[in-house]
Amino acid sequence: MAGTETAETLFTEYVIAHQAGDVDPVPFLDRAADGEQEVLTILIDAYLVQAPGKVWDPAAFKGSPAQRMVEPMTLALGGVSGAWPVVLPSLRDRARIKRRDLAEKLATGLGFPKTTKVVEEYYHAMEHGDLPSEGVSSKVLEVLGGLLGTDPESLRREGDLFLGGSYKVDHQVFARQPSFPALKESQVENSEGMPSPSASEESSRAEVEEIDRLFTGGTG
Amino acid sequence: MDFRAKNEHELDRLLDDPLFEHIKAAREVDDQDQFKLAIGILANRRAGNIFARIRLKVRDDEEAWDLVQIVMLHALKAKFDGEHIGEFVSLLHTITARRIADYHDKNRLETDPLVEDGSDEDELWGEVPSVEGFDDYSNSLAIYEQALEELSDRHRMVVEHTVTGLSAKEVADEVNAIFVDEEIPMTDANVFQIMKRFRTQLDPDLREES
Numbered sequence: 001m002a003g004t005e006t007a008e009t010l011f012t013e014y015v016i017a018h019q020a021g022d023v024d025p026v027p028f029l030d031r032a033a034d035g036e037q038e039v040l041t042i043l044i045d046a047y048l049v050q051a052p053g054k055v056w057d058p059a060a061f062k063g064s065p066a067q068r069m070v071e072p073m074t075l076a077l078g079g080v081s082g083a084w085p086v087v088l089p090s091l092r093d094r095a096r097i098k099r100r101d102l103a104e105k106l107a108t109g110l111g112f113p114k115t116t117k118v119v120e121e122y123y124h125a126m127e128h129g130d131l132p133s134e135g136v137s138s139k140v141l142e143v144l145g146g147l148l149g150t151d152p153e154s155l156r157r158e159g160d161l162f163l164g165g166s167y168k169v170d171h172q173v174f175a176r177q178p179s180f181p182a183l184k185e186s187q188v189e190n191s192e193g194m195p196s197p198s199a200s201e202e203s204s205r206a207e208v209e210e211i212d213r214l215f216t217g218g219t220g
Numbered sequence: 221m222d223f224r225a226k227n228e229h230e231l232d233r234l235l236d237d238p239l240f241e242h243i244k245a246a247r248e249v250d251d252q253d254q255f256k257l258a259i260g261i262l263a264n265r266r267a268g269n270i271f272a273r274i275r276l277k278v279r280d281d282e283e284a285w286d287l288v289q290i291v292m293l294h295a296l297k298a299k300f301d302g303e304h305i306g307e308f309v310s311l312l313h314t315i316t317a318r319r320i321a322d323y324h325d326k327n328r329l330e331t332d333p334l335v336e337d338g339s340d341e342d343e344l345w346g347e348v349p350s351v352e353g354f355d356d357y358s359n360s361l362a363i364y365e366q367a368l369e370e371l372s373d374r375h376r377m378v379v380e381h382t383v384t385g386l387s388a389k390e391v392a393d394e395v396n397a398i399f400v401d402e403e404i405p406m407t408d409a410n411v412f413q414i415m416k417r418f419r420t421q422l423d424p425d426l427r428e429e430s
Contacts, residue, residue, distance in 0.1 A: 053265035
């Protein structure tokens, strides 16, 4: 519901509030009379474009939204997953879903409901900037986009943010370690002439290989 | 490479572009602490105003902060790639306008997402395209700038100083200090009148009538 005050009055009040450290203009917009919001928006916007930045205050910085963005930005800038370390946790927070739960749903959506752990490792690497974005298949991004309420094309673009530029990253890329002890043991046994892996182990191996392909094999 | 670590106060005294150079240098010598600290100083300095600009058009607080992160990241990426030569802050504001426009386009066309965002990097930090309709964020500043252009130099100075947050008295003093040959000096009342007339140029209903 619109307020009753004029743009000029509210603009002056906003400038004073802004200079005192309160940057959010929405309460001021809400107080503007019909037809005044647009004018107030323009005046505040023009002010903000040239307004000085915030002076460093360690106490105020601690726990602030600005501080919370440092870690994901650092991961993104130092990693190989483009903007995913910034975008994925934000989308997940907004979807109110924990990482492990998301990984389970992702594994199920990809058709591997019993191989959650491997998918979770890969998803973790995406959020931490460790998984090269160009290796992640469209199928993964389609399922992930559906779970996070975004389109796969957006996820792809954000993942590819640092591809093709001169900003090269010397980064230890993610290399998933075999995570199935049973699988590793069976491989060892087989090499020593022991019994062949069971049908279920063969099936698990095939699933893991398919998951590896989906997360590292390319965009197709 | 000659790299010297700086404390937070030294970093805060750096302008944006030297601060960015420090971020870049910290990364090159793999000094994670300096890298993070300098990014923190930059985020502290610029995130609030970017957030406020976004909030003018995005009412969801969380989404607004998410967009701030994306804007900051894209701006840093452009600087790392050497794709932007101008001031960092102007790059931030350009990307902000672009991302807001994209946000609104995406919300309008949920089933038909834009394909150009990010796929053509030049567009990302190129000139903000003007879009018809007041609802588009990038158009707000265009309306303001167009209205400014129609003013005399003296009146333009009044508006420009007013939107920096100066009081009417301070604005009048600043204008009189520049336009010393004017027969009638600027007063507080003149400033109010000029701003009153200027605001009609910004009002969408009055603009349509004129």
